[in-house]
Amino acid sequence: MAGNIIIEAREVTRDFGDFRAVDNLNLKIKKGEVFGFLGPNGAGKTTSINMMVGLLRPSSGQIFIDGKGVEKIEKCTIGICPQELVLWDFLTCKESLMLMGDMCQVPRNELKVRVQKLLDDLFLQDKANTLVAQLSGGMKRRLNLAMAVVHQPDIVVLDEPSEGLDPQSRRVLWHYIRSLRDDEGKTVILTTHLMDEADRLSDRIAIIDHGKLLRLDTPSNLKKEIGEGDVVEMKLSNPASNQEVINILADMPDVQAVVEIDDGLNVRALDAVGKLPQIIDLVETTGVHVSDLSIRQNTLEDVFIDLTGTGLRE
Ligand SMILES: Nc1ncnc2c1ncn2[C@@H]1O[C@H](COP(=O)(O)OP(=O)(O)OP(=O)(O)O)[C@@H](O)[C@H]1O
Ligand SMILES: [Mg+2]
Structure with missing residues (x-):
């Protein structure tokens, strides 16, 4: 050894x-x-x-x-x-x-x-x-x-x-x-x-x-494993539309992942700042509005949730 x-x-x-x-x-x-x-x-x-x-x-x-x-x-x-x-x-x-x-x-x-x-x-x-x-x-x-x-x-x-x-x-x-x-x-x-x-x-x-x-x-x-981009965290005016929005955003070029966390969405994308106007436009095509939004760098918590999911264990 x-x-x-x-x-x-x-x-x-x-x-x-x-x-x-x-x-x-x-x-x-x-x-x-x-x-x-x-x-x-x-x-x-x-x-x-x-x-x-x-x-x-x-x-x-x-x-x-x-x-x-x-x-x-x-x-x-x-x-x-x-x-x-x-x-x-x-x-x-x-x-x-x-x-x-x-x-x-x-x-x-x-x-x-x-x-x-x-x-x-x-x-x-x-x-x-x-x-x-x-x-x-x-x-x-x-x-x-x-x-x-x-x-x-x-x-x-x-x-x-x-x-x-x-x-x-x-x-x-x-x-x-x-x-x-x-x-x-x-x-x-x-x-x-x-x-x-x-x-x-x-x-x-x-x-x-x-x-x-x-x-x-x-x-x-x-x-790095789950992408070198940023994370956009957003909440929508109508969370019932989350899945529809996920499907639309997931098709955008350079968007690495879109996941539902709590009652909001996390979008992982390269150059998220530059893409923000386009992301918001796409969300609004579904008839809902972005009610809260923030951008941050990828964290270990993202990796953890990506690997282990959001379901409670106990
Ligand atoms: N002495 C024991 N008898 C039966 N099951 C046990 C025993 N010790 C642990 N377990 C079970 O083994 C699993 C792992 O428990 P462990 O304590 O290692 O988890 P953990 O990762 O440390 O969790 P936590 O973050 O809650 O401390 C659990 O499902 C627990 O119920
Ligand atoms: Mg323990």
Whole structure:
């Protein structure tokens, strides 16, 4: 196996009874990258990462960490920040971090310095001696993250770390994730439902749905894949005409796709600004008017919806 690969999943499948949650997953994660996992609710992200870090056994297939079977690795080489918070309510922030460090046998002197730095980096210094039960939701998330990294694992797994964070805390989190990669050389695996977050942070992204890997690429390649054009978002005066308008616009030259999103239409086209008058004229031939319109660049969310559709999973 190439030396720069830290995690490899080979033909990994996981069944729960008759239900296949992860279906023949093959992927390689490189040392020192931020690897994003995207997928709708129930896609199999948590199940996949739990298998990749040895918390859950695959029904079939193999996982290798740095070339070794995951079942043989030293548990403290991985730091896990689970989707569901795991905290001790009646310890303080500092005590929680010291306990995690002790469990991985971090020398006391080193641990004290590390705990202080983490409390500072994650803006929890004022809460060092506060009981976990008295923290806000966002503070608990930040503490959960600190607990995943206090023993300086090589691999850090963050399952929806930004869930419930306000925009300020999210920026602290982003800065911290980048510093894990850039200053400490860690490999970070991240799941999120925020496309913008995945785009900003990830070196590469896996998109999964129904347990299957649909794509694995850099955010910029993923965005190029569904066209290099712009997206025109519009709402019509009569949404009942959406399908008729889709049929007409789809025939325009250089229009790459027209899809219905919510109660509006997204038109993906090269040089959408130049084509705008023509697009509006064509819409109006059907007797409806454009009631709202905006133009933006293609985003990862467009790729995500293109691949996984708009239907709810749960
Ligand atoms: N222990 C379990 N027993 C039975 N089914 C399970 C179990 N764990 C997960 N599943 C099912 O496997 C599928 C994938 O779940 P998973 O938690 O991996 O999804 P996810 O992609 O992390 O979703 P979310 O974005 O909602 O966190 C779901 O249909 C879920 O109900
Ligand atoms: Mg999950």
